[in-house]
Each structure stands twice: as structure tokens, then as C-alpha cells.
Amino acid sequence: xxxxxxxxxxxxxxxxxxxxxxxxxxxxxxxxxxxxxxxxxxxxxxxxxxxxxxxxxxxxxxxxxxxxxxxxxxxxxxxxxxxxxxxxxxxxxxxxxxxxxxxxxxxxxxxxxxxxxxxxxxxxxxxxxxxxxxxxxxxxxxxxxxxxxxxxxxxxxxxxxxxxxxxxxxxxxxxxxxxxxxxxxxxxxxxxxxxxxxxxxxxxxxxxxxxxxxxxxxxxxxxxxxxxxxxxxxxxxxxxxxxxx
Amino acid sequence: xxxxxxxxxxxxxxxxxxxxxxxxxxxxxxxxxxxxxxxxxxxxxxxxxxxxxxxxxxxxxxxxxxxxxxxxxxxxxxxxxxxxxxxxxxxxxxxxxxxxxxxxxxxxxxxxxxxxxxxxxxxxxxxxxxxxxxxxxxxxxxxxxxxxxxxxxxxxxxxxxxxxxxxxxxxxxxxxxxxxxxxxxxxxxxxxxxxxxxxxxxxxxxxxxxxxxxxxxxxxxxxxxxxxxxxxxxxxxxxxxxxxxxxxxxxxxxxxxxxxxxxxxxxxxxxxxxxxxxxxxxxxxxxxxxxxxxxxxxxxxxxxxxxxxxxxxxxxxxxxxxxxxxxxxxxxxxxxxxxxxxxxxxxxxxxxxxxxxxxxxxxxxxxxxxxxxxxxxxxxxxxxxxxxxxxxxxxxxxxxxxxxxxxxxxxxxxxxxxxxxxxxxxxxxxxxxxxxxxxxxxxxxxxxxxxxxxxxxxxxxxxxxxxxxxxxxxxxxxxxxxxxxxxxxxxxxxxxxxxxxxxxxxxxxxxxxxxxxxxxxxxxxxxxxxxxxxxxxxxxxxxxxxxxxxxxxxxxxxxxxxxxxxxxxxxxxxxxxxxxxxxxxxxxxxxxxxxxxxx
Numbered sequence: 050x051x052x053x054x055x056x057x058x059x060x061x062x063x064x065x066x067x068x069x070x071x072x073x074x075x076x077x078x079x080x081x082x083x084x085x086x087x088x089x090x091x092x093x094x095x096x097x098x099x100x101x102x103x104x105x106x107x108x109x110x111x112x113x114x115x116x117x118x119x120x121x122x123x124x125x126x127x128x129x130x131x132x133x134x135x136x137x138x139x140x141x142x143x144x145x146x147x148x149x150x151x152x153x154x155x156x157x158x159x160x161x162x163x164x165x166x167x168x169x170x171x172x173x174x175x176x177x178x179x180x181x182x183x184x185x186x187x188x189x190x191x192x193x194x195x196x197x198x199x200x201x202x203x204x205x206x207x208x209x210x211x212x213x214x215x216x217x218x219x220x221x222x223x224x225x226x227x228x229x230x231x232x233x234x235x236x237x238x239x240x241x242x243x244x245x246x247x248x249x250x251x252x253x254x255x256x257x258x259x260x261x262x263x264x265x266x267x268x269x270x271x272x273x274x275x276x277x278x279x280x281x282x283x284x285x286x287x288x289x290x291x292x293x294x
Numbered sequence: 295x296x297x298x299x300x301x302x303x304x305x306x307x308x309x310x311x312x313x314x315x316x317x318x319x320x321x322x323x324x325x326x327x328x329x330x331x332x333x334x335x336x337x338x339x340x341x342x343x344x345x346x347x348x349x350x351x352x353x354x355x356x357x358x359x360x361x362x363x364x365x366x367x368x369x370x371x372x373x374x375x376x377x378x379x380x381x382x383x384x385x386x387x388x389x390x391x392x393x394x395x396x397x398x399x400x401x402x403x404x405x406x407x408x409x410x411x412x413x414x415x416x417x418x419x420x421x422x423x424x425x426x427x428x429x430x431x432x433x434x435x436x437x438x439x440x441x442x443x444x445x446x447x448x449x450x451x452x453x454x455x456x457x458x459x460x461x462x463x464x465x466x467x468x469x470x471x472x473x474x475x476x477x478x479x480x481x482x483x484x485x486x487x488x489x490x491x492x493x494x495x496x497x498x499x500x501x502x503x504x505x506x507x508x509x510x511x512x513x514x515x516x517x518x519x520x521x522x523x524x525x526x527x528x529x530x531x532x533x534x535x536x537x538x539x540x541x542x543x544x545x546x547x548x549x550x551x552x553x554x555x556x557x558x559x560x561x562x563x564x565x566x567x568x569x570x571x572x573x574x575x576x577x578x579x580x581x582x583x584x585x586x587x588x589x590x591x592x593x594x595x596x597x598x599x600x601x602x603x604x605x606x607x608x609x610x611x612x613x614x615x616x617x618x619x620x621x622x623x624x625x626x627x628x629x630x631x632x633x634x635x636x637x638x639x640x641x642x643x644x645x646x647x648x649x650x651x652x653x654x655x656x657x658x659x660x661x662x663x664x665x666x667x668x669x670x671x672x673x674x675x676x677x678x679x680x681x682x683x684x685x686x687x688x689x690x691x692x693x694x695x696x697x698x699x700x701x702x703x704x705x706x707x708x709x710x711x712x713x714x715x716x717x718x719x720x721x722x723x724x725x726x727x728x729x730x731x732x733x734x735x736x737x738x739x740x741x742x743x744x745x746x747x748x749x750x751x752x753x754x755x756x757x758x759x760x761x762x763x764x765x766x767x768x769x770x771x772x773x774x775x776x777x778x779x780x781x782x783x784x785x786x787x788x789x790x791x792x793x794x795x796x797x798x799x800x801x802x803x804x805x806x807x808x809x810x811x812x813x814x815x816x817x818x819x820x821x822x823x824x825x826x827x828x829x830x831x832x833x834x835x836x837x838x839x840x841x842x843x844x845x846x847x848x849x850x851x852x853x854x855x856x857x858x859x860x861x862x863x864x865x866x867x868x869x870x871x872x873x874x875x876x877x878x879x880x881x882x883x884x885x886x887x888x889x890x891x892x893x
Contacts (some may be wrong), residue, residue, distance in 0.1 A: 113614035116705025
């Protein structure tokens with residue numbers, strides 16, 4: 050099962066590229082909604098990543114998120130407008146049981162760890178496992194190692210072994226490749242790599258598949274409290290992949 | 295308890311400083327041992343005990359209190375264990391050769407682990423009681439004393455007490471290189487890294503500790519709770535001594551300090567204060583802290599956890615709650631609402647409030663607009679009033695974290711007075727810079743519905759200019775005493791008993807500096823305590839201090855605390871108070887929410 054889902058993820062960009070040509074002309078004005086969830090251990094910088102992405106801002110010593118925070122951000126990808134609907138979840142253990150509520154219908158997930166804490170990568174791995182088991186089978190998962198500003202060497206210097214880094218890039222990269230995840234290293238503080246996370250996710254999600262069935266959803270389900278989100282994703286990727294075969 | 299000088303050959307060429315330190319610490323131990331009444335005939339200790347069933351309070355104010363209550367013997371019983379622990383730790387110390395930093399770390403670890411319990415108790419008490427002594431010592435000894443010698447001494451000595459002396463004698467070591475445990479949250483608390491054995495730590499006026507009944511640290515207001523686990527062990531030991539006798543410890547008075555205990559099933563809460571607050575006021579504050587914990591866990595979860603595992607580390611589940619507990623601890627010191635069991639409303643015209651109330655009509659449990667600990671309006675489901683204690687928790691949550699400011703949040707919250715067994719779900723969003731909209735629903739899947747409702751609410755509020763109105767009202771400091779025009783009146787707090795709300799003017803003129811404000815608040819607190827004393831409650835209390843005259847007046851419908859100048863005559867004071875009451879009556883509808891609208 051998990052093997053299948055992984056395959057379909059890796060195939061999807063090719064398919065997306067092929068089909069987008071005939072669909073993009075009619076849909077390029079309407080924003081495509083992408084529901085995205087951030088997961089990861091407490092204090093790895095999930096909220097800071099979102100804050101950098103949405104407000105291009107950074108706050109030192111941010112208080113921990115309570116429950117979950119909801120933010121939206123529109124951005125352009127080639128000729129499409131994408132509206133990210135982001136659930137920034139709290140990393141504390143007591144909120145763990147609420148997580149399914151947020152990733153249940155998500156098309157994308159960013160699992161964040163802290164490159165200076167090897168333990169946070171373990172937590173990230175367990176989140177990835179949980180997502181692959183319980184979330185939407187076509188979910189695009191990105192692994193992001195945050196806080197690289199803490200381990201970046203001064204100009205011209207080699208990264209020294211005692212720089213505080215506990216998770217080597219290669220190790221995390223290898224894991225990401227094995228589990229079929231996008232991989233990034235980011236710094237919410239300096240802004241490095243943050244946009245890439247979201248752009249790459251947007252590229253990987255088969256956007257046009259989500260655009261076409263929107264009217265149908267309104268017919269089926271009537272007014273939904275989550276415009277375009279809950280039902281579409283549960284059904285459509287499956288249907289559309291059936292079509293493409 | 296005995297103290298033996300370390301007999302190490304390393305110490306034979308003893309430096310004068312070292313000698314000073316050692317002899318000094320020796321003298322500290324004998325002179326400050328609070329557990330032995332024979333050594334301390336002049337110090338007064340009283341232990342209030344009560345049988346929980348009969349609620350009889352027995353006061354033992356004599357110096358023999360300790361021997362009769364036999365807290366001393368309970369401590370003695372720990373000697374065996376602690377000696378054992380000490381020797382093992384000491385052995386480990388000797389076996390390794392380490393750098394100076396390692397030594398320090400070890401020393402700290404050792405005094406942090408539940409090693410010499412008895413000595414820790416000394417430290418614990420001494421830390422609070424003998425502040426002055428410590429300070430003196432700190433200044434008299436050289437900041438750059440012979441470090442290596444000190445550490446050799448540490449190596450041999452098993453007295454954790456003197457390790458403090460060592461650390462204190464090295465001024466620059468006040469912040470030792472201890473790996474700081476940030477396992478639970480990346481957020482750095484203001485006082486989170488304070489060294490629990492430093493003078494700055496013990497000098498704080500009010501400490502709160504929360505521990506589990508098995509002695510595991512859960513929370514401390516100052517410092518890092520994992521580093522005071524030995525104190526927690528002592529607290530647990532003292533409490534369980536009384537629990538074993540089917541008794542419960544309520545309060546210890548020691549000099550200027552009060553140690554107040556609140557036992558709530560698996561949790562022990564302790565306040566250590568020299569703020570002159572009464573036992574019942576401190577216990578009330580501990581209750582608020584307990585409610586704060588319930589609000590993130592629910593009592594069901596709390597009981598279940600400890601039923602399954604007695605020694606569970608609750609910090610795993612409370613992670614991220616510390617800022618709220620800190621915020622609560624701080625606001626309890628300067629918000630009269632906690633003491634009065636009531637909340638404050640923003641003064642605004644009744645029309646505006648009604649208009650806002652009408653717009654907020656959605657099918658929900660509670661909907662409210664709040665700003666800086668003040669309520670703008672509250673809508674509720676019929677028959678579901680909201681207790682002021684729950685409202686305080688809501689206010690504290692919204693104000694306790696900056697994360698609510700720029701986003702829409704959705705969080706589970708338990709309101710203990712509403713139902714301490716289950717979670718409600720709160721939608722939190724700031725609709726202007728200062729005004730926060732809070733919608734509470736029992737349904738965890740309602741976020742998007744409420745988010746849409748918020749958009750409608752904001753649209754409607756903007757359409758009728760109400761949004762600007764409430765933003766302006768929320769920005770203002772409140773009304774000033776000059777608006778009322780009562781001769782001689784400096785400040786007041788008026789609590790309406792029917793609405794459970796209070797009103798109070800802005801702190802102006804002489805009270806706008808924190809010290810004066812705190813002094814006035816202290817007088818209010820004193821008056822409040824006198825009037826609500828369980829033994830003899832008062833209706834009217836008139837008190838003249840060197841700087842103020844404070845009137846306390848309680849009737850069936852209101853409580854009034856008013857501050858006048860020190861020289862005002864009683865007739866003038868009575869007349870002014872009557873004028874004030876008249877003004878409040880006239881303004882009642884703007885100052886209070888008289889009829890909270892329902893859905």
C-alpha cells in the first residue's frame with residue numbers, strides 16, 4: 050500500500066506536466082487551493098517557517114503555538130495562482146492526538162526537524178510514517194531541516210565538525226530519498242530555502258486535477274464549510290488517476 | 295545533623311579564603327538550622343495543621359512546634375537514604391578526573407539529584423530565610439578566590455550546602471556551564487535559567503512550585519524545575535509526613551515567609567511568599583494555577599495518567615504551558631480580579647455594547663470580544679453562564695501568548711468550572727490590533743464555520759462603525775479619577791456582587807509608577823483579607839496608613855475599596871464615598887455588562 054502511494058507520488062509530476070497544457074488556459078485566473086499541514090517536534094521552527102513564508106518576518110523567542118494556527122498565502126507558480134491554506138500545528142505531545150484532524154484532507158505536508166537536534170529527526174520520521182499510513186495516499190510530503198543558520202560556517206570556512214549540527218545533510222537526504230519525500234534544508238531566521246519548500250510542493254502537486262472537479266463538489270455536497278477542501282481531496286486524486294490510465 | 299570539615303590532605307595548605315568559606319559555612323549550618331529548636335530558641339515557627347475532615351485549625355506558635363509536629367523526625371528518617379546516596383555519588387566523583395567545568399556540572403547535578411535531603415532542606419529554608427546572611431557572605435569573599443582549592447574541597451566534601459558557598463564565592467561562576475534543558479520547549483522563559491541556588495533566585499518575593507505527589511517537579515515560577523528537584527523532594531517529604539498521619543499540611547509561617555500548600559489529588563501546589571498576602575489569598579492563587587493546568591489537560595486525563603503511572607513526568611504533557619503559568623503568576627500579583635473573583639469590563643456606551651452584542655449572534659456556546667484582560671461583550675447559551683475563574687483562564691490564554699496575534703487559532707481548552715472533564719474548542723482571532731474575538735464551541739470540526747462567521751462579524755462591525763468604536767475603547771487606559779470628581783478620592787475598586795464584575799479607574803498621577811502601584815495594591819489586599827477573614831468577617835474597614843486612608847465597605851450588592859489621602863476626616867470620607875457610589879450607579883450600564891445577552 051505504502052509502496053503504491055509512493056510510486057504515484059513520484060509519477061505525478063510527469064503526468065501533471067503532460068495534462069496541464071490543455072487545462073491551464075481556462076483555469077489560470079482562479080486560485081488553486083492547496084491544503085498544507087506542518088508537523089514536527091516542538092520548537093523546531095514550524096511557526097517560524099510559516100511566518101517567513103507568509104509575512105516574510107522572523108521573531109526571536111517565539112512562544113509555542115497553542116492548538117493549531119491557520120494561515121493562508123497566495124503565490125504564483127508559472128501561470129497559475131496557488132492559495133496555500135496552511136495548518137501550523139503545535140508540536141507539543143499533548144496536541145498529537147489532534148493532528149489527524151489537520152492532515153486528514155491535506156494535499157501536502159511539511160515535516161520539520163531541527164538540524165541541531167538529532168532527536169527531532171526521529172520524531173519527523175515517525176510523523177512521516179503516520180502520514181504515509183493514515184493521510185491521503187497521494188499526499189506530497191516534504192522534509193525540512195530547519196535552523197541551518199546555526200550551523201552555517203563563516204564565509205570561506207569549511208563547516209567544522211563541532212558546529213552544533215547533529216543531523217548531517219547526507220543522512221537526512223538519504224532518508225528522504227528512501228521514503229519518497231522532497232528534501233530541503235532551511236533557515237527561517239535568514240529566509241534560506243523557505244520559499245523553495247512551498248514552490249517545490251506546488252510543482253509536485255497535480256494542480257489541474259484539483260481544479261477541474263471543483264464544480265462537481267458543490268453539486269454533490271452542497272455548501273461546504275471548507276470550500277474546496279474536505280471532499281475533493283478524499284475522492285478526486287483517485288478518480289483522476291483512474292482517468293489518466 | 296552534623297557537619298564535618300573535609301579531612302583531605304589536599305586541603306592542608308589551606309588558603310585563608312578557603313578557611314573563611316569553610317568556617318563560614320560551618321557557622322551557617324549551626325546558626326540557621328531551623329529544624330532544631332534547641333539551637334534556635336529565638337526563631338518563631340508555627341505550623342498550622344488541620345484534619346481535612348473536621349476543618350479544625352490547630353495553631354502551635356511556640357518554638358517547640360517543630361518537635362511536637364515532628365517534622366524533624368521525618369527529616370531524620372531521610373538521613374539513611376541520603377547518606378547512602380551521598381557516598382555513592384561521592385565515590386563516583388572521586389573515580390573520575392575531570393576539568394573544572396565537569397566538576398561544576400557534577401556538583402550541580404549532585405545537589406540537584408535528590409541526594410542529601412536533609413541538607414537540601416537547610417538550603418531550601420536558608421535560601422529564603424537567610425537571604426541577608428548569604429548576601430553578606432557573597433560580598434565579603436573575594437570574587438576570584440582560589441578555584442582549584444575549592445573544587446578539591448568539593449571532591450571530598452559531601453555537603454551540598456558548602457558547594458553553594460563555593461559557587462557564591464566565585465562571582466563569575468554565577469551562571470555555571472550547565473547544559474540547559476530545552477527539551478520541552480524552545481521558548482526561553484524570562485527567569486527560566488536562573489540558578490536556583492543563587493541569591494537572585496531566592497530573593498524573589500513569591501515562588502510557586504508544582505509537583506506530583508510522588509515528588510516529580512512540574513513547574514517552578516523561577517528557574518528550571520528540573521534543577522530544583524531536590525527541593526521538590528523535600529516538599530513532597532514534608533507533605534507526605536502529614537498525609538501519613540491522615541492530616542494535611544496547610545501553611546507554615548517562617549519569619550516573613552509563608553509556605554502555603556494546596557493538595558489536589560496527584561498534584562501538590564506550593565506558594566512560598568513574603569508578600570504579606572494571607573494564607574487564603576495565596577491558596578486562591580494556587581487554585582488558579584491548578585485550574586490553568588486543568589484547562590490544558592482536564593481532570594479526567596490528569597487522574598487517568600497518575601492512576602496508570604504514579605511517577606509520570608507531567609512536563610511531557612504540559613510542554614508549552616509554562617508561559618501561561620508564568621503569565622498567570624504575574625497577573626495574580628497586580629490584577630485585583632483574581633482576588634475579587636470577578637472580571638473587568640471595558641467602559642463603553644451601552645448602545646455600542648448592545649450593537650456589538652447583536653452582531654455577535656451565532657449559534658454557539660460562548661462568543662466574546664476581549665481586550666487586555668477586559669471584557670467588551672460576552673454572549674452565551676441560555677443557562678450556561680461563564681464563571682469568572684474560567685474567564686480569567688481565557689483572558690490569560692489570549693494574553694499569555696503572542697502566537698494568537700497574527701493568525702487564526704483553533705485550540706482545545708477545558709474550562710474547569712464549566713466542565714472539568716472535557717474539552718471545548720476555542721477559535722481565537724484578533725480582529726483589530728487590540729480586540730480579540732473568541733468563539734467557543736463544543737464541536738472540534740467547526741473551525742471553518744467559525745472562520746466564516748468571523749468574516750461576517752468583522753464586515754458587519756465595520757459597516758456600522760462599531761469596530762472603530764471598540765478599538766478606541768480598548769486603546770484607552772480607562773477612565774480617570776478626575777472624570778468622577780469626588781473630593782479626596784485617589785483610587786478605588788468597586789465590585790458589583792450581582793454582575794461579578796469590578797471596575798477601577800486607571801492608575802494615574804501618584805500611582806503610575808510600579809512601586810507606588812504595588813504599595814496601594816498591598817493595602818487593598820490587606821483590607822480585602824481583613825474583611826473576608828473567616829474568623830470575623832467585617833462589613834466596614836477603615837485603615838489609615840502613613841500615605842493613604844483605605845476604606846473597605848461590603849454590602850449585599852457591592853464591595854468597595856477606596857483610597858483617600860491620609861489626612862481626610864471620617865465625615866469627608868463618608869460623603870465622598872457616597873458621591874462615588876452615586877456616580878457608579880449612574881454609570882452602571884456603561885461600566886458593567888448588566889444583562890449578558892444570550893443566543
